[in-house]
Amino acid sequence: MTTVIEARNLFKAYGAKRALDSVSFTIEAGRIVGIIGPNGAGKTTALKGILGLAPFEGDLTVLGRNPRTERDRLMQDVCFIADVAVLPKWMRVRNALDYVEGVHPRFNRERAEDFLRRTDIRMGSRVRELSKGMVTQLHLALVLAIDARLLVLDEPTLGLDLLYRRQFYDTLLNDYFDKERTILLTTHQVEEVEHLLTDVIFLAHGHIVLSSTVDAISDRYLQLTVGPDGLSRARELHPFYEREVFGRTALLYEGRTARELESLGEVRTPSIADLFVAKMQAPDAARAPGASQ
């Protein structure tokens, strides 16, 4: 398996605020990795480092290159969609295709045009005349037509309605993703991407709270739901998070087996969204400076 991103001790501060504090992670090829965290957790800062858009301290290698000094070369193999509407407003759709065709050696214009034909986007329209959803479609059309190895998405569906959001991720999975490609995305809408991720990195206050494959999560974490009568026994097994739902309590455990818990109530693998919420409120996330409980 080839390593796509190797990050060691990334550090970045904006004034006194530490956006990234000794963050290390490795991303292998063929994975779909979600960096998940609340607003201001350092997600975008991490992505900017990976894309060579902002300086930082630490060691970072992306596809064998140093993004700080080799952004232009790196971008032949990396595509990037920042949250919606970074396509220049004055640009015509036709010009956008002309431009990418002119500067990108791996752009396949026919592919982009094919994709656009399936939308309501016209070649002569300016980006400012398109709806938010259509701008995203256009950007996606450009990106899907580039034969890249790493796709970076920063809140790509922010502000889109459900229809476009669903379409966006479906297209990504069906038309783009394969075993050679890697997708790295940030979002705070966990539910929406949970089914497509292979790996998650939870980020809070510039720290990694959890970095795991989705498969490993089911081995490591369990959610137990008990009624009021079983609660005290369930608490004896040291859950790291609990939440009351309709008179019953959901408790999250790390490192317990299903057999230990089964007798107490209903056991299942927690959803990434549940795990995220739990981890964000658990003590190891809260110990970071600035965290409030």
Add this chain to the structure above:
Amino acid sequence: MNESAEVREAAAASQPATRADATRPMLTLLKREVWEHPALWIAPLVVTVALLIGAIFGRAYSPRTMPISIGNVSEHLQSARTVATTMLVLIYGGLQYFVMSCVLWFYATACLYNERRDRSILFWKSMPVSDAKTVLSKFLIAFAAVPLYVYVVTLLSTLVAAGIFAIRGFSGSVPLDLWDAAAWVRAQGFALELLVFAALWYAPLVAYLLLVSAWARRNVQLWALSPFVPIIVERIAFGTHYLSTWLVYRLLPGWQSQWEQWFERLFTGPFYNSSGGSSISRGQIFAGMEPLRGFENIDLWIGLAVAAALLFAAVRVRRYRDDT
């Protein structure tokens, strides 16, 4: 055999393709600038249309407004043609280059600033284009591409205007045929010399505006004009004007006195002297106007070195500035 032929064919096919691949991104970057800033190509055309409307309806060439008598003109006919043709080229050029300077000022201050303000820099930077290439493309637009384009537009527009004057002369509303082809060629050559010199002389100004454009977080126009602040401070605090003298020299490179002499020759020369006098020759018109002598000025070359340094700084700022 067959295989080697194929290889040769492939090599032959790839050779020109590689060369095209090398220049294509830069050409695309230049085109992209024109897409975003249509004023770059529209403004010279608007000026041209205005000038040609003036040529069709204007009374500048009618005998009643000309401060000369017909007899005088015929006496110095060649001189009149030379002066009229030269003035046509230089007045058209002067207006075009004045408008161009304004357009380029706003272009240079906006081009690296707007992309950060509307966050489209995140799109541009997602493409395999280096910051150096991006900044260079914007510099080339202001330094070479637009000036050359305006030169060609001006050149063609003087020919059209000459045609209009010829038709008006023929139909009687203009006294004479005032066309002097040799003077036109000489004046165009002069304009080109001037253009090349001016492009090089103003290169540091363009580079400075690009740097401000890449650097300013807001109020880019105010920052661009900020060098005037120390000038005012110098005036008030010390009562001296070294800075303003220097700035005037940088902005109007010693042309003032040359221009004054030159206009004096044109407007108060023998052509306008109702009492007659000697004719003015083509050579006399341009005597003392030698823009190419500016290349002997060491300040021109120092300015180019400064321009290179400022462009380098603009590239660094664009690479590291992170305010999206």
